[in-house]
Amino acid sequence: MSQTRSVSSPAEAEAFRDSILRHxxxxxxxxxxxxxxxxxxxxVSFAVRDRIVDLMVETEARIKENAxxxxxxxxxxxxxxxSLGNNLHNLGLWDVCxxxxxxxxxxxxxxxxxxxxxxxxxxxxxxxxxxxxDSLASLGLPGYGYGINYEYGLFRQELDNGWQxxxxxSWRALGTPWQFERREEAVVVPLFGELSQMEGHDGIxxxxxxxxxxxxxxxxxxxxxxxxxxxxxxxxxxxxxxxDEFDMSIFNEGDYVEAVKQKxxxxxxxxxxxxxxxxxxxxxxxxxxxxxFTSCAVQSIVRNYLAEHGDLANFADKIxxxxxxxxxxxxxxxxxxxLMDEHSVEWDEAWDITRNTLAYTxxxxxxxxxxxxxxxxxxxxxxxxxxxxxxIDAQFLxxxxxxxxxxxxxxxxxxxxxxxxxxxxxxxAHLAIVGSHSVNGVAELHSELVKSDLVPDFHELWPERFNxxxxxxxxxxxLHQCNPGLRDLINEAIGPEWVTDLDRLRELEPFxxxxxxxxxxxxxxxxxxxxxxxxxAHDVRVxxxxxxxxxxxxKRIHEYKRQLLLAxxxxxxxxxxxxxxxxxxxxxxxxxxxxAAPGYWAAKQQIKLINSIGRVINHDPRxxxxxxxxxxxxxxxxxxxxxxxxxxxxxQISTAGMEASGTGNMKFALNGALTIxxxxxxxxxxxxxxxxxxxxxxxxxxxxxxxxxxxxxYNPRAIYENNAELSRVLDxxxxxxxxxxxxxxxxxxxxxxxxxxxxxxxxADFADxxxxxxxxxxxxxxxxxxxxxxxxxxxxxxxxSSDRTISEYARDIWGLLPSRTVVGV
Amino acid sequence: MHIETNNxxxxxxxxxxxxxxxxxxxxxxxxxxxxxxxxxxxxxVLDLSKVEFVDSSGLGAIVTTQKRLGRARDLVICxxxxxxxxxxxxxxxxxxxxxxxxxxxxxxxxxV
Numbered sequence: 026m027s028q029t030r031s032v033s034s035p036a037e038a039e040a041f042r043d044s045i046l047r048h049x050x051x052x053x054x055x056x057x058x059x060x061x062x063x064x065x066x067x068x069v070s071f072a073v074r075d076r077i078v079d080l081m082v083e084t085e086a087r088i089k090e091n092a093x094x095x096x097x098x099x100x101x102x103x104x105x106x107x108s109l110g111n112n113l114h115n116l117g118l119w120d121v122c123x124x125x126x127x128x129x130x131x132x133x134x135x136x137x138x139x140x141x142x143x144x145x146x147x148x149x150x151x152x153x154x155x156x157x158x159d160s161l162a163s164l165g166l167p168g169y170g171y172g173i174n175y176e177y178g179l180f181r182q183e184l185d186n187g188w189q190x191x192x193x194x195s196w197r198a199l200g201t202p203w204q205f206e207r208r209e210e211a212v213v214v215p216l217f218g219e220l221s222q223m224e225g226h227d228g229i230x231x232x233x234x235x236x237x238x239x240x241x242x243x244x245x246x247x248x249x250x251x252x253x254x255x256x257x258x259x260x261x262x263x264x265x266x267x268x269d270e271f272d273m274s275i276f277n278e279g280d281y282v283e284a285v286k287q288k289x290x291x292x293x294x295x296x297x298x299x300x301x302x303x304x305x306x307x308x309x310x311x312x313x314x315x316x317x318f319t320s321c322a323v324q325s326i327v328r329n330y331l332a333e334h335g336d337l338a339n340f341a342d343k344i345x346x347x348x349x350x351x352x353x354x355x356x357x358x359x360x361x362x363x364l365m366d367e368h369s370v371e372w373d374e375a376w377d378i379t380r381n382t383l384a385y386t387x388x389x390x391x392x393x394x395x396x397x398x399x400x401x402x403x404x405x406x407x408x409x410x411x412x413x414x415x416x417i418d419a420q421f422l423x424x425x426x427x428x429x430x431x432x433x434x435x436x437x438x439x440x441x442x443x444x445x446x447x448x449x450x451x452x453x454a455h456l457a458i459v460g461s462h463s464v465n466g467v468a469e470l471h472s473e474l475v476k477s478d479l480v481p482d483f484h485e486l487w488p489e490r491f492n493x494x495x496x497x498x499x500x501x502x503x504l505h506q507c508n509p510g511l512r513d514l515i516n517e518a519i520g521p522e523w524v525t526d527l528d529r530l531r532e533l534e535p536f537x538x539x540x541x542x543x544x545x546x547x548x549x550x551x552x553x554x555x556x557x558x559x560x561x562a563h564d565v566r567v568x569x570x571x572x573x574x575x576x577x578x579x580k581r582i583h584e585y586k587r588q589l590l591l592a593x594x595x596x597x598x599x600x601x602x603x604x605x606x607x608x609x610x611x612x613x614x615x616x617x618x619x620x621a622a623p624g625y626w627a628a629k630q631q632i633k634l635i636n637s638i639g640r641v642i643n644h645d646p647r648x649x650x651x652x653x654x655x656x657x658x659x660x661x662x663x664x665x666x667x668x669x670x671x672x673x674x675x676x677q678i679s680t681a682g683m684e685a686s687g688t689g690n691m692k693f694a695l696n697g698a699l700t701i702x703x704x705x706x707x708x709x710x711x712x713x714x715x716x717x718x719x720x721x722x723x724x725x726x727x728x729x730x731x732x733x734x735x736x737x738x739y740n741p742r743a744i745y746e747n748n749a750e751l752s753r754v755l756d757x758x759x760x761x762x763x764x765x766x767x768x769x770x771x772x773x774x775x776x777x778x779x780x781x782x783x784x785x786x787x788x789a790d791f792a793d794x795x796x797x798x799x800x801x802x803x804x805x806x807x808x809x810x811x812x813x814x815x816x817x818x819x820x821x822x823x824x825x826s827s828d829r830t831i832s833e834y835a836r837d838i839w840g841l842l843p844s845r846t847v848v849g850v
Numbered sequence: 851m852h853i854e855t856n857n858x859x860x861x862x863x864x865x866x867x868x869x870x871x872x873x874x875x876x877x878x879x880x881x882x883x884x885x886x887x888x889x890x891x892x893x894x895v896l897d898l899s900k901v902e903f904v905d906s907s908g909l910g911a912i913v914t915t916q917k918r919l920g921r922a923r924d925l926v927i928c929x930x931x932x933x934x935x936x937x938x939x940x941x942x943x944x945x946x947x948x949x950x951x952x953x954x955x956x957x958x959x960x961x962v
Contacts, residue, residue: 213940218906221913225922225946225947226922234940234941239906
């Protein structure tokens with residue numbers, strides 16, 4: 026296949042080369058001949074950064090001049106991945122940089138590969154935040170991310186005899202060229218202490234917050250370059266520091282050890298993403314983390330607003346704050362505190378400002394993921410905030426009483442502070458709902474379930490507050506950057522407008538009938554699969570056949586996402602080959618990737634199970650050329666950028682009603698993978714877009730599962746006993762076949778699925794899943810038809826651009842219409 | 851610790867010549883204020899114009915002084931810089947005490 030290669034102007038490339046050489050000498054103090062790969066990455070990044078800084082200053086000046094509304098996206102996670110390639114692409118400088126480096130004898134891809142991912146997140150929620158930042162900047166909207174500058178990102182995953190081992194990910198150990206520390210904009214965050222009542226000079230009893238400790242939040246700004254380079258926004262990440270003042274007083278008393286200890290404890294706050302919350306100390310740290318970044322954000326937003334506007338009168342007209350899940354829900358109490366205590370705004374006015382400013386996005390229907398903090402913990406860490414929360418609660422419950430007089434049970438269900446049970450607790454989702462003017466889910470089904478199942482009382486009270494914003498992904502990273510072969514092919518066919526207007530991909534539809542185009546499409550796919558096969562050979566030491574069907578499940582390991590179901594299918598396929606002598610219609614490579622939370626036993630067992638299955642299958646000569654199973658370690662954004670373009674089949678097989686949206690499903694389809702999935706999350710909307718005939722749907726519906734849960738009719742043991750194929754799979758896994766050294770290793774499987782009721786309905790969906798997978802295998806043989814479907818999947822993904830999602834947030838929630846929908850191509 | 855005092859009628863003006871009212875000086879400060887109250891001062895102006903930073907022990911010492919005096923209106927604070935004022939607001943001390951810019955304003959509040 027011929028690949029197009031655009032060329033930059035020689036003058037531009039020369040100027041860029043000069044800039045790199047200047048940074049080698051004056052920023053790094055090195056001679057060219059001494060340079061390491063890492064240093065060259067830094068020099069190139071500094072040269073790129075120079076361009077970004079100019080644009081960042083221009084963007085801020087333009088926003089100030091317009092004096093329009095600004096939006097702030099508060100998120101515990103931002104999975105930014107690598108920045109160099111993304112910044113170069115969005116600035117339109119990739120070719121310039123490549124040509125400049127070519128002349129210096131350096132491969133740009135190699136330099137980009139040396140960058141460590143900024144893995145400041147765990148999964149979809151964090152990557153969504155990163156996609157949103159890209160869209161905000163690309164749409165020319167003044168939108169800023171606020172989060173934590175974790176010293177260690179999500180752990181690095183290694184496999185040891187098939188078991189996940191977590192290693193620290195010290196992503197900033199060598200520094201990062203993409204952050205600007207803004208010490209002069211540090212804020213002081215108070216916590217702990219106690220409230221003390223006292224009569225004031227005016228005779229009115231008031232409470233004081235005394236005895237607090239303070240942490241200093243130091244912002245680090247990361248530029249976010251919009252596509253076309255016309256807008257550069259920022260992601261502001263806070264590091265926790267002990268106060269110099271605080272330390273000094275202890276040093277003065279000569280207690281050096283105590284000073285160092287306090288400094289270290291303070292700085293622990295921004296050390297690590299998601300500390301284990303299995304003990305009190307971990308829970309306290311987690312709550313402090315959430316409060317820390319929320320307080321930093323609120324204080325910074327108010328301070329900057331006042332510097333620009335002078336008084337708080339029109340705050341909610343100029344500021345929108347979006348809460349990404351409940352992690353920043355304390356913003357409700359913190360904004361109230363800052364307005365009332367620090368800026369003398371009266372309660373009613375502060376409440377109006379708060380509610381009109383904040384909006385909340387719900388991301389989960391899983392009860393265990395809905396945050397609740399014990400009242401005692403909140404009182405100890407944030408006594409003033411608890412006081413405010415309880416006052417909000419009292420005011421809110423009076424509203425409920427007015428609307429539903431005498432309905433005590435309803436008030437108990439809806440209260441922010443729940444006094445039922447052994448210990449009182451603060452329900453963060455309730456706080457977020459009460460303190461926001463908008464509550465949205467992230468896919469149509471999910472938003473409906475939020476209203477009907479998760480918080481129906483709130484929906485009944487305030488139906489107008491609830492809305493849906495189906496998630497999206499940025500096509501700049503998830504097609505334009507990560508899949509250059511397909512990008513160039515699409516550009517050749519329909520032009521590049523899709524990069525800022527994904528709906529334009531519809532123009533590809535006629536090409537699905539073009540045999541020459543289909544052939545080139547398949548060539549691109551094969552090249553992407555060959556690249557991934559090289560990574561698998563390197564990282565997993567297994568050779569896979571790029572011509573086989575690449576069947577991929579890449580996402581966080583969680584029981585509801587049902588990696589187990591695909592693992593069961595792998596064993597079923599294996600037994601068909603070795604016991605029945607029936608090979609699959611298409612040779613298949615089953616590829617898993619994903620991390621399990623360090624404390625999540627069942628998820629870690631699944632990783633071991635998958636690797637054990639892979640070890641047996643990959644070493645069995647009867648499966649050669651027919652079936653392989655691999656688990657690629659250390660799933661992260663940069664690995665996803667290799668995996669998505671290489672997949673033929675995208676596994677989106679969560680228990681219906683449990684996946685809020687998913688965004689991996691969108692990335693895979695955008696890169697031409699067909700989806701096998703349940704009617705869950707955004708799969709439903711993907712089916713609506715691509716058409717029934719271009720997606721493989723199976724399994725129970727959310728309402729079937731809800732009904733069977735409610736009436737207790739689900740009987741997995743009966744399914745096991747009546748399905749010979751299933752019982753053969755489970756029996757094989759319960760013996761020594763896949764765990765030769767330890768025959769009891771996978772006994773948990775039958776216990777979970779048969780004895781403990783199979784909460785995630787794996788067995789209920791098994792037969793339909795197997796039948797659907799058989800259909801996939803047969804259809805994959807028909808290359809012409811498969812490629813036609815794959816092209817139509819790409820062509821019909823327009824809806825799932827995060828540009829569309831952000832435009833809807835801007836229009837419906839933030840009152841901030843895009844100034845333009847397309848910024849320079 | 852460096853404190854200077856002078857009397858305006860029955861009002862004692864206490865001026866603190868320390869840049870920091872923190873855990874290092876809070877105990878001495880509290881003892882000194884205790885001493886003034888024991889010696890019969892019932893109305894006090896606390897001049898903090900030379901203080902650049904107050905931590906929570908310093909705030910606690912001011913509150914203790916007020917408690918010894920008995921009535922919040924008998925202690926008026928004057929001259930806090932912006933940083934100190936922010937810390938007062940954080941602790942909500944501005945809801946309890948009268949806080950003014952100058953010593954003269956403080957004396958006016960106390961009708962001297």
